[in-house]
Amino acid sequence: MDFQAKLLIQVIILVTGTSAVAWALMASPMRIAPRACWRYAVANVLMMLGLILNTLRGDGPSYVAWLGADLSLLAGIVMLRLGTVFLFRLPVSYRMDLFLWGAAALAMLLVSPEESSQQFLAIVFSLAAAAMFARLAMVTLQGLSPSTGRFMAMLLVAPVILAALSFVLRLGFIFYHEQAEERFISIQSNQALPVLWFYLVLAIAINVLAFGNALTRLVQKIRMLADRDMLTGLWNRRSAEEVMKKLHYKWQRGGEGYALVLLDLDHFKQINDTFGHQAGDAALRQAALVLSHALRDTDVLCRFGGEEFLVILSGANIKQAHQVAEKLRTCLEERALRWEGQDIPLSASFGCAVVMPGLSVSQLISSADNAMYQAKAAGRNRVMDSEPQVAS
Structure with a gap:
């Protein structure tokens, strides 16, 4: 060689x-x-x-x-x-x-x-x-x-x-x-x-x-x-806020509007206290799965914090947001969590809000949050829309 x-x-x-x-x-x-x-x-x-x-x-x-x-x-x-x-x-x-x-x-x-x-x-x-x-x-x-x-x-x-x-x-x-x-x-x-x-x-x-x-x-x-949220695999709050900022920027420059659906699982603390935190984690994962399957690919779903989830609907008005929320409510209600041989019913209270002139992103989230708490006050497992408002 x-x-x-x-x-x-x-x-x-x-x-x-x-x-x-x-x-x-x-x-x-x-x-x-x-x-x-x-x-x-x-x-x-x-x-x-x-x-x-x-x-x-x-x-x-x-x-x-x-x-x-x-x-x-x-x-x-x-x-x-x-x-x-x-x-x-x-x-x-x-x-x-x-x-x-x-x-x-x-x-x-x-x-x-x-x-x-x-x-x-x-x-x-x-x-x-x-x-x-x-x-x-x-x-x-x-x-x-x-x-x-x-x-x-x-x-x-x-x-x-x-x-x-x-x-x-x-x-x-x-x-x-x-x-x-x-x-x-x-x-x-x-x-x-x-x-x-x-x-x-x-x-x-x-x-x-x-x-x-x-x-x-x-x-x-x-x-x-x-x-991403480590437990559910959904987008986390920081990612959702980035998406909303981009949509808000486009809307302010003549683009299409968007709507929010904020939901909170009902009686979640009771699930944790009765069945343990592992059951609570399983409830969150199942809720994420059910909600994901019921949404379009263009919709953004995130875990907003604790037992709260946020859906961002690009190009939707308040009526369409309400229809989506009602669909999500029904899907969630129909899928009880099977845990150690028992069925744990799942439901959520929904608040809907649509972007309007004068509202910032944080104010829009607050509007959806207020509507969600109205749904809880009215008996839970229902959908409420925010009242039209313009920031002063």
Whole structure:
């Protein structure tokens, strides 16, 4: 083996080995997306193993050195894709990965694992690698687009796309280049140094991209924790107030109005005192689920505090808000909480208010709150509308 080629291979092995350790540390004890990070760690180990096995290739036949090296590298690409799938919580599917890997393995078994077959083996490996990198690019793009935008996601995925294209180009060189064996098939010769440099940059770029993906996912999780109520999973009060400020700003500049429905679970303290706080938490979760299913995707539902929930209805008037509140009241009344063999009835008192000239966001919330307390004073489990008013 050429000394420079051997040195570059050792550097690539060092990079993949170090990356594997880093991913393992992120998975445990740091517990950052552990299912994804473990797969990234395994991917780097498999790629490192593939390179090590590649250095064992000689003149004689060897299934370990020839097929083992290529199949280990391909398995590493598969694990990179699966790590990305778990990182962004995309639908998990193994069938196409297993098909590509299995088809490559079967094709490689058609020839003797030795130097005379390396052109055929390189063709099979390049076809499989190109397809696998293309699949990795697609899931990475799918995972990044919602948070970064399509254009930025395309830029970030560029190294993976380049990897897929490089293996397609490698196929062309194998078929049409006179010195393909020395430059594009074997990585142990001096003429293969440009390819080895490319593999080194690719190994670094893919791991940097994966670390960036993990960081993006971590930021998304932190943002979600800041915006969501931990018990119910609904938007929290801070998020609701941000939504109302934006709607109010648009309305003041000639946009459509909006309405609020504020509701408070009836006899919630009694549920806590009689059945315990776990039952109270279960009641809040069930209420959140029932209310969510009864609303449109465009409606905003949040836990406003304690046993209070707030619904923000964009483009609604007071009559429409009342109709929505009545629907929510009925749905909630019909779904008793099943707790330790007993049915705990759930109901709520609703107050509706619509934005009007002169009312600030806080005043609008107060109007809905006053209407809600009127509903409680009138006997609970009913809907009341705020009186039209203009702030002085």
